[in-house]
Amino acid sequence: MALPPLQIAIVGLGNVGTGVAKILTEHPERIRQRSGRSVEIRRAVVRDLSKPRDVKLNPGVLTNDLESVIHDPNVQVAVELMGGIHPAREVMLALLAAGKDVVTANKALLCEHGDEIFECAKKYGRTVCFEAAVAGGIPIIAAVGQSMAGNQILGIQAILNGTTNYILSEMLLRGQSYEEALGQAQELGYAEADPTLDVNGTDAAQKLGILAQLSFGCKVTAADFHVSGIDKLERTDIQYAKELGYTIKLLARVHLVGGRLEMSVRPTLIRVDRPLAQIHGPFNAILLDGDVVGPVSYSGRGAGQLPTASAVAADIIDLAIGRAQLTFACLDLWREKSPFELVPLHEATSRYFLRLTVEDRPNVLAEVTGVLGRHGISLATLIQPEAPEVDDASAVQRVPLIIMTHRTSAGSLAAAERELDQLAAVHSPRMVLAVAD
Numbered sequence: 001m002a003l004p005p006l007q008i009a010i011v012g013l014g015n016v017g018t019g020v021a022k023i024l025t026e027h028p029e030r031i032r033q034r035s036g037r038s039v040e041i042r043r044a045v046v047r048d049l050s051k052p053r054d055v056k057l058n059p060g061v062l063t064n065d066l067e068s069v070i071h072d073p074n075v076q077v078a079v080e081l082m083g084g085i086h087p088a089r090e091v092m093l094a095l096l097a098a099g100k101d102v103v104t105a106n107k108a109l110l111c112e113h114g115d116e117i118f119e120c121a122k123k124y125g126r127t128v129c130f131e132a133a134v135a136g137g138i139p140i141i142a143a144v145g146q147s148m149a150g151n152q153i154l155g156i157q158a159i160l161n162g163t164t165n166y167i168l169s170e171m172l173l174r175g176q177s178y179e180e181a182l183g184q185a186q187e188l189g190y191a192e193a194d195p196t197l198d199v200n201g202t203d204a205a206q207k208l209g210i211l212a213q214l215s216f217g218c219k220v221t222a223a224d225f226h227v228s229g230i231d232k233l234e235r236t237d238i239q240y241a242k243e244l245g246y247t248i249k250l251l252a253r254v255h256l257v258g259g260r261l262e263m264s265v266r267p268t269l270i271r272v273d274r275p276l277a278q279i280h281g282p283f284n285a286i287l288l289d290g291d292v293v294g295p296v297s298y299s300g301r302g303a304g305q306l307p308t309a310s311a312v313a314a315d316i317i318d319l320a321i322g323r324a325q326l327t328f329a330c331l332d333l334w335r336e337k338s339p340f341e342l343v344p345l346h347e348a349t350s351r352y353f354l355r356l357t358v359e360d361r362p363n364v365l366a367e368v369t370g371v372l373g374r375h376g377i378s379l380a381t382l383i384q385p386e387a388p389e390v391d392d393a394s395a396v397q398r399v400p401l402i403i404m405t406h407r408t409s410a411g412s413l414a415a416a417e418r419e420l421d422q423l424a425a426v427h428s429p430r431m432v433l434a435v436a437d
């Protein structure tokens with residue numbers, strides 16, 4: 001006997017919500033076949049009923065009355081796509097308490113309040129699906145939560161933000177300015193409602209937090225580890241990196257090192273021949289290392305309406321079949337105490353790229369290298385582009401000095417930077433970027 005249709009509410013019919021509604025309304029037979037039942041959009045909640053919508057829904061479906069949807073007993077699954085923390089947190093808790101399973105793409109909410117939300121789901125016997133919250137259309141939550149469940153994940157290296165990867169690609173490959181590329185990413189629907197979260201690294205950090213929770217059973221928020229974005233980067237850094245044989249990517253990393261977790265999100269130089277250096281545009285990529293399987297890699301569109309909606313649709317189908325409920329009950333999301341501590345930032349080691357602005361006069365190079373040497377920092381490469389000769393011998397020019405270091409600790413580098421600040425010949429701006437192995 002055929003199951004009755006699954007009735008859902010889409011809470012937020014913006015960029016992603018519209019994509020989900022399109023998939024469900026344009027491919028009902030595909031969805032029915034794969035779910036074993038049809039899926040009906042009973043309600044779609046928005047703030048502003050007068051805004052034009054890019055999808056055709058049945059009369060009476062669109063509403064701005066969130067409360068009536070929360071308390072509608074016929075809604076079995078709510079798809080939260082409003083974004084942000086408030087009121088999304090309160091809405092999600094109310095939906096779970098009202099007996100609905102929830103699908104969400106809201107990484108900000110899950111990273112900050114995942115423990116409360118998962119606990120609430122457990123209390124009411126409900127399920128929360130969040131495939132779309134990390135890396136858009138790439139099925140990484142299923143990969144870590146199910147397909148690699150026989151492994152202890154040892155490390156993750158990833159590009160997790162489509163907006164910043166798009167900006168960096170446009171700047172590198174098409175010579176666009178940062179502002180132009182960011183504007184395009186917003187128009188194309190890749191950016192968050194507040195794009196600061198993309199460019200300052202927060203969005204990638206929230207996604208890494210969710211992956212770390214799933215992989216290592218620890219709650220880590222973006223405030224717990226080093227997070228920096230691409231908002232301070234200059235085109236000249238991208239050019240020097242290219243000259244040295246590297247590409248700059250916003251790299252999210254978490255690795256088990258001696259039983260502790262080293263974790264960061266920061267712009268990082270990656271050798272051009274490495275797989276992650278070849279990921280361009282809104283694509284994301286994730287390299288996982290499992291103790292049984294070894295290295296595994298995924299890539300695909302990490303942002304945008306349909307790629308994200310593709311992941312949401314898969315979660316809805318999984319709930320319709322009843323598969324998501326079984327998986328969710330077994331995910332490693334509720335440990336009281338994390339089995340792994342984080343390595344304090346100053347202890348973490350890396351190679352570094354430094355772009356200093358120095359006076360072009362005798363002994364400056366010796367002063368700078370002297371400081372680095374005193375902190376045990378060994379130099380791998382050094383470039384000082386030639387400044388044009390000037391007639392006035394008393395005029396001191398400022399030139400960039402590019403240094404690539406060998407591996408050192410963040411603590412040693414910070415101490416060296418403090419000492420460099422004391423040198424009269426060293427000026428702003430200064431850029432310090434990590435270099436991947």
Ligand code: NAP
Binds near residue numbers: 048066105106
């Ligand atoms: P969006 O375009 O800003 O859409 C938000 C929708 O929620 C709009 O329809 C808005 O109504 C509605 N809404 C907001 N606050 C509301 C409230 N208080 N009551 C009722 N409705 C409310 O956002 P989006 O880009 O689709 O993103 C949605 C979620 O997906 C976010 O959590 C985001 O982080 C996540 N996500 C986005 C992408 C992407 O590529 N964009 C990828 C992965 C995950 P109005 O239309 O009336 O304003």
Ligand code: HSE
Binds near residue numbers: 135136160
């Ligand atoms: N703003 C996000 C990004 C959307 O650019 O990656 C996908 O989560």
